[in-house]
Amino acid sequence: MKLLFTKENNPTENRVSITPDLVAKYQKLGFEVLVESGAGVKSSIGDSEYLKAGASTSADLSNLLKLADIIVSIQRTDFDFSLVKKDAIFITKERFVRDGINCFALDLIPRITRAQSMDILSSQSNLAGYRAVIDAAYEMQKITPMMMTAAGTISAAKFMIIGAGVAGLQAIATAKRLGAVVCAFDVRSAAKEQVQSLGAKFIEVKSEEKNDGVYAKEMSEEYRKLQQQLLKDTIKNQDVVITTALIPGKKAPILITEEMVGSMKPGSIIVDIAAVNGGNCELTQAGKSIEIGGVKIIGHDNFPARVASDASKVFAKNIFNFVDLLVDKEKKEIFINREDEIIKTTLSC
Numbered sequence: 001m002k003l004l005f006t007k008e009n010n011p012t013e014n015r016v017s018i019t020p021d022l023v024a025k026y027q028k029l030g031f032e033v034l035v036e037s038g039a040g041v042k043s044s045i046g047d048s049e050y051l052k053a054g055a056s057t058s059a060d061l062s063n064l065l066k067l068a069d070i071i072v073s074i075q076r077t078d079f080d081f082s083l084v085k086k087d088a089i090f091i092t093k094e095r096f097v098r099d100g101i102n103c104f105a106l107d108l109i110p111r112i113t114r115a116q117s118m119d120i121l122s123s124q125s126n127l128a129g130y131r132a133v134i135d136a137a138y139e140m141q142k143i144t145p146m147m148m149t150a151a152g153t154i155s156a157a158k159f160m161i162i163g164a165g166v167a168g169l170q171a172i173a174t175a176k177r178l179g180a181v182v183c184a185f186d187v188r189s190a191a192k193e194q195v196q197s198l199g200a201k202f203i204e205v206k207s208e209e210k211n212d213g214v215y216a217k218e219m220s221e222e223y224r225k226l227q228q229q230l231l232k233d234t235i236k237n238q239d240v241v242i243t244t245a246l247i248p249g250k251k252a253p254i255l256i257t258e259e260m261v262g263s264m265k266p267g268s269i270i271v272d273i274a275a276v277n278g279g280n281c282e283l284t285q286a287g288k289s290i291e292i293g294g295v296k297i298i299g300h301d302n303f304p305a306r307v308a309s310d311a312s313k314v315f316a317k318n319i320f321n322f323v324d325l326l327v328d329k330e331k332k333e334i335f336i337n338r339e340d341e342i343i344k345t346t347l348s349c
């Protein structure tokens, strides 16, 4: 069985879907590992490391595509699929459909306990939350912790995190570690305890309407008005606002209006992790950093790729755990078990 890991072609995609330590594990499953030359360079992994680990590397993508039984890419899909074996497997991040091949979309991994080790959304959101805080601290002309010096006391920076899911909780933890004063907001009631356990203040909408589910749902117009007022009152006092709010299957909710941005002090920073899903701030431009009235709005379209080395490490492990599901261990051959919930949900064609 031949397993191919390709090089990405999006300029902001610095990650790679295999790390050298996994080559031996794939071989144990019965795979020969092929890596397109240069695939790991942006994650600080050279071809020589893959070769040392026992993989083959080649720059001849057409030939690699002809050989592969399974092809893995993160977001590159512009391959010449006419070269690919019939019934080959293509594993990528997002839903993809092409005649004659089996496509798996890892964004569709169900959030069940057994699938946690394959959950790319969680592994990458966690790092996105971390990186968003680092980006904010870097852009800000203010330090994050409180400092008492002979020349006076410098106050700690105030961070607000909107959305306390996987990315938001890591953003809270990172901002706390840097010494910021942190508050956070989420529509889910369960988030309160998690936010408080990290030492941040939970900002609450005073409403009877509750969101007790594991995932957020769209709230009523009345709740949204109360939420807008609360955000308006809180945001104007913050140095940094990091937004992570998403509703599964929907465009990101707009939570920060132009008026709220206008109320912030010059030098304040908004980091919109939801930028790629439409953004939580109405002024965010995906893939860009802009400045309006002295407020910087950072809308990178790929936060995990800004810490590519570690993002690749966990992404590659997620992929390994998924590929492991596709192998009949006794026969050492590929087997797509359509009864398996994880396989059923991710098989997009």
Ligand code: NAD
Pocket: 110, 111, 112, 113, 115, 116, 119, 122, 125, 162, 163, 164, 165, 166, 167, 168, 185, 186, 187, 188, 191, 214, 215, 216, 217, 244, 245, 246, 247, 248, 253, 255
């Ligand atoms: P997500 O990326 O879908 O959304 C981010 C956060 O934004 C969520 O906490 C959501 O409640 C919040 N949000 C949505 N609309 C909002 C609004 N208008 N205002 C403020 N906040 C808003 O979330 P996620 O990181 O995927 O996590 C969602 C849930 O899934 C969490 O409860 C998490 O613990 C759980 N989870 C479970 C598993 C698993 O069981 N395998 C894995 C990951 C996450």
